[in-house]
Amino acid sequence: MNSQDFQLLSGVVRDRSGLVLTEDKIYLLESRLVPLARQRGLNTLADLANELRRSNDAKLKDDITEAMTTNETFFFRDNKPFDIFKQSILPHLLETRSSRKTLRIWNAACSTGQEPYSVAMLLKEEAAKMAGWRVEILATDISNEVLEKAKSGLYSQFEVQRGLPIQLLIKYFQQMGEMWQIDSSIRAMVKFQNVNLLESLNMLGSFDVIFCRNVLIYFDHETKAKVLSKMHKIMANDGALFLGGAETVLGICDELNPVSGLKGVYTPATGGVLAAAG
Amino acid sequence: MASCLIVDDSKVVRMVARRILEDLKFEIREAEDGKHAMDSCLGGMPDVILLDWNMPVMNGIEFLRQLRNTEGGEAPVVIFCTTENDMAHIREAISAGANEYIMKPFDRAIIEAKFSQVGVL
Numbered sequence: 001m002n003s004q005d006f007q008l009l010s011g012v013v014r015d016r017s018g019l020v021l022t023e024d025k026i027y028l029l030e031s032r033l034v035p036l037a038r039q040r041g042l043n044t045l046a047d048l049a050n051e052l053r054r055s056n057d058a059k060l061k062d063d064i065t066e067a068m069t070t071n072e073t074f075f076f077r078d079n080k081p082f083d084i085f086k087q088s089i090l091p092h093l094l095e096t097r098s099s100r101k102t103l104r105i106w107n108a109a110c111s112t113g114q115e116p117y118s119v120a121m122l123l124k125e126e127a128a129k130m131a132g133w134r135v136e137i138l139a140t141d142i143s144n145e146v147l148e149k150a151k152s153g154l155y156s157q158f159e160v161q162r163g164l165p166i167q168l169l170i171k172y173f174q175q176m177g178e179m180w181q182i183d184s185s186i187r188a189m190v191k192f193q194n195v196n197l198l199e200s201l202n203m204l205g206s207f208d209v210i211f212c213r214n215v216l217i218y219f220d221h222e223t224k225a226k227v228l229s230k231m232h233k234i235m236a237n238d239g240a241l242f243l244g245g246a247e248t249v250l251g252i253c254d255e256l257n258p259v260s261g262l263k264g265v266y267t268p269a270t271g272g273v274l275a276a277a278g
Numbered sequence: 279m280a281s282c283l284i285v286d287d288s289k290v291v292r293m294v295a296r297r298i299l300e301d302l303k304f305e306i307r308e309a310e311d312g313k314h315a316m317d318s319c320l321g322g323m324p325d326v327i328l329l330d331w332n333m334p335v336m337n338g339i340e341f342l343r344q345l346r347n348t349e350g351g352e353a354p355v356v357i358f359c360t361t362e363n364d365m366a367h368i369r370e371a372i373s374a375g376a377n378e379y380i381m382k383p384f385d386r387a388i389i390e391a392k393f394s395q396v397g398v399l
Binding site: 157 | 363365368369372378379380381392394
């Protein structure tokens with residue numbers, strides 16, 4: 001791929017999603033965008049780039065962005081954050097919100113839904129402690145295609161075997177031919193919505209917990225800082241933000257602090273519950 | 279070093295599983311059916327058993343029931359690994375005392391995920 005074409009295509013993706021593609025990611029562009037080019041009757045990425053210059057078509061730009069921002073995910077990815085949520089964060093929230101009995105959780109960049117459904121199953125397993133509670137799980141992504149898949153709750157045999165304990169498969173899934181579908185009671189706990197993290201997040205309301213794992217790594221420094229600052233604004237003062245293992249707020253956003261002893265968890269610098277949660 | 283007994287009547291499957299599990303630092307033993315697996319266990323219980331269902335002589339579920347009724351046989355972590363991929367078989371395996379269940383075909387990612395879930399990785 002020549003440099004101008006790379007600049008054009010990666011520029012579209014960057015403007016629309018914040019995702020930064022460096023030249024070492026050319027292979028990724030090729031593997032994701034060649035199928036898209038073919039769908040439009042074009043043979044190569046050079047043809048696709050020319051088509052984009054000619055038409056400046058917004059739908060084409062959306063399709064390119066969507067193809068590049070779809071990322072792999074699986075149930076209970078990395079395990080540890082879910083243990084921390086269950087053992088440290090949830091007990092704190094149940095205690096401090098016991099009078100209003102509501103919880104709002106946001107999975108930013110949820111991809112095909114495994115993370116919000118993992119949270120939903122985890123909460124369902126804790127149902128005995130949560131009688132009378134109203135829990136809202138909002139799951140968002142920039143790609144409509146992954147959101148449609150997420151809503152359907154249908155997963156392949158391969159997908160249900162990565163991270164999902166067999167007991168939970170037995171309890172919360174039904175076999176549908178070659179696929180497995182997560183139970184409607186779990187699906188009903190999660191609301192899916194298209195949200196671009198580069199745009200305003202204020203309309204989403206305020207959250208007690210935000211999961212935004214393995215998203216910031218794809219952004220440049222400035223975009224990371226903006227997204228973190230916007231998330232901070234819609235977090236409860238004693239709320240928890242979960243980032244991925246290779247991500248941090250340090251040196252990027254001083255409104256948030258890491259929580260000591262809870263790896264990957266960040267909380268507002270002015271609030272900071274989690275010290276209290278012990 | 280933790281030990282893993284791979285029980286499968288297919289030599290190819292045993293070889294593939296062995297490669298993955300040796301990379302994960304398991305000491306490997308192999309058996310080609312439930313009967314040989316039982317003999318191997320009586321000589322010393324492994325830490326983990328990766329268990330096929332359909333095998334001649336003694337199948338996986340018969341082996342598992344016998345194992346769990348043997349002295350010391352409650353200790354090994356048993357992970358089924360079979361082409362049987364319907365809920366009825368999965369439930370039967372779990373109620374017979376299996377700890378996890380892998381539906382074939384499997385790959386390295388699935389083995390790693392399942393082994394770490396049951397706490398042996």
